[in-house]
Amino acid sequence: MHHASTRTLLVAPLIAAAAVASAEPLPSWEDGVSKRAIVEFVARISREDSADYVAPRERIAVFDNDGTLWAEQPIYFQFAFALDRVKTLSSVHPEWRSTAPFKDVLSGDTRALVASGQKGLLQVIAASHSGITTEDFDTIVGSWLATAKHPRFERPYTELAYQPMLELLDYLRSQDFKTFIVSGGGVEFMRVFAEQVYGIPPEQVIGSSAVTKFVAVGTNGKPALIKEPQIDFIDDGPGKPSGIDRFIGRRPILAVGNSDGDLQMLQWTAGGAGPRFVALVHHTDTDREYAYDRDSQVGKLDKALDEAQRQRWLIIDMKHDWRRIFADNGE
């Protein structure tokens, strides 16, 4: 028995290592600079005899969501949810038919809605995201994701996750990284699909949040958390390093974003001691997805692009670096 167990301990890691080594990682990535940079970074921090070795517990990887892990055009998908939710709720809010910004949502007047500015957008978010329990909100988002379709690609939003990024998440986890989402999007919205779509459990999703109020006896006689309209935390820009500090408590060694809202997260990640991997996803593919950067209303990439060029961070070129964009490209 002693002999058998010793042998088991010796053989098992070899078999596991062989299995990992035989599968070519990142099959949807072209064999180019970007893929090589990723694979070389992971190899570099994995060599136990190297000065660059990073222990598994410190292999924290953070990813922006909108425009980094899934698409974000023509409007943030969570905002599409908010617009649909306002339409649904309008039957019990007849006053919305004559009140901006709700009347603009109901009449589909996007121009007037945009003109209502951040104040109007926040009103739409608050009205569509509050006044219900956290559990009811999960259910509502789940139903929406199961039925709503993207206007251009005519498929569920969850099918607009980027296949190369899904492979990157899997690859990093296979190399003992712990993967986190750090997004300006609503944390409770993302958690509904993050585990199924990205393999990222709820407790590794960091996002913006509203205040919740605990009631010991809810309408069903059980304790409940009610979503309130007040914003609690905006996980964007300088909020991202603060959110990383508050939720994770370690500095990531790898970060990927796609817009100016990620600049501080990338700086914070790059600024630590030892090897660091920092990258931007650059939207360059009009045919298969979208091409936008400095002048975009959604996912504006300007200052962070300058900084990436200055600091020689990796800039992932979607058109040239990715063999496919979505799992099903209609190919």
Added chain:
Amino acid sequence: MHHASTRTLLVAPLIAAAAVASAEPLPSWEDGVSKRAIVEFVARISREDSADYVAPRERIAVFDNDGTLWAEQPIYFQFAFALDRVKTLSSVHPEWRSTAPFKDVLSGDTRALVASGQKGLLQVIAASHSGITTEDFDTIVGSWLATAKHPRFERPYTELAYQPMLELLDYLRSQDFKTFIVSGGGVEFMRVFAEQVYGIPPEQVIGSSAVTKFVAVGTNGKPALIKEPQIDFIDDGPGKPSGIDRFIGRRPILAVGNSDGDLQMLQWTAGGAGPRFVALVHHTDTDREYAYDRDSQVGKLDKALDEAQRQRWLIIDMKHDWRRIFADNGE
């Protein structure tokens, strides 16, 4: 090779299962109602063919810290740190010698300090916890923990973790639970020792926090997060279920606390569908630790004790349920 690998795969789990089964769990717990309740709950949710089965990903266990995982008398250990830090900083704050509440800290006038109320205590916390980078704060807390000693037990505070609770954390993790701290204490204070003392990594420590400010170029030319004096989040009372929702995003199936500040966390845990385990640590041992509940200034246990009796939650009696309190009881 194929034969060998199949054999390895079959044998390895059996060996692991035998190792787990042969070690008697919770050796510092008396064989009584409390230990049996824990072991039976874990067995109940682990049977895959049972209606009470809980998948590993849903095995979320949350623990209060002060008075639940380590001692909290005669004052919260983090407050002892704050008092020592004020004394250290007083050399660069001569004005503190004539300003309450700092002059009371410096002269050791505990009565006057207590009389300054919550406002005074918050001033002491803010002065001792802000104006430095998160990384410098970690270093300062680490140095303090390495040198400061508890006034009664005359040993480092980290040696005042409860041995039976350390065993409970280990036991739950061996049964695929993910263990979290959910404490009113400062998240950055706890993270300095939580991994080493409790085996709980930083990203599974939830606590109260202050605002942090990101600066792209700190004093050393690198990005930094500066701890500000403003409170951001109080993870106590109804803040605990809100914190659980925000940080974990799943409802725990097991929760342990020791004071009224845990009441809502316990209600939230107990209120979910399916099997739930909810417990209070009751301080009943004057000889080996302390005995206190309804009238204590620190760790007051009154309403939560009533509720535990009403709901038949487990009440852990430290004197009778625990064979030892600390790893080294001086026995």
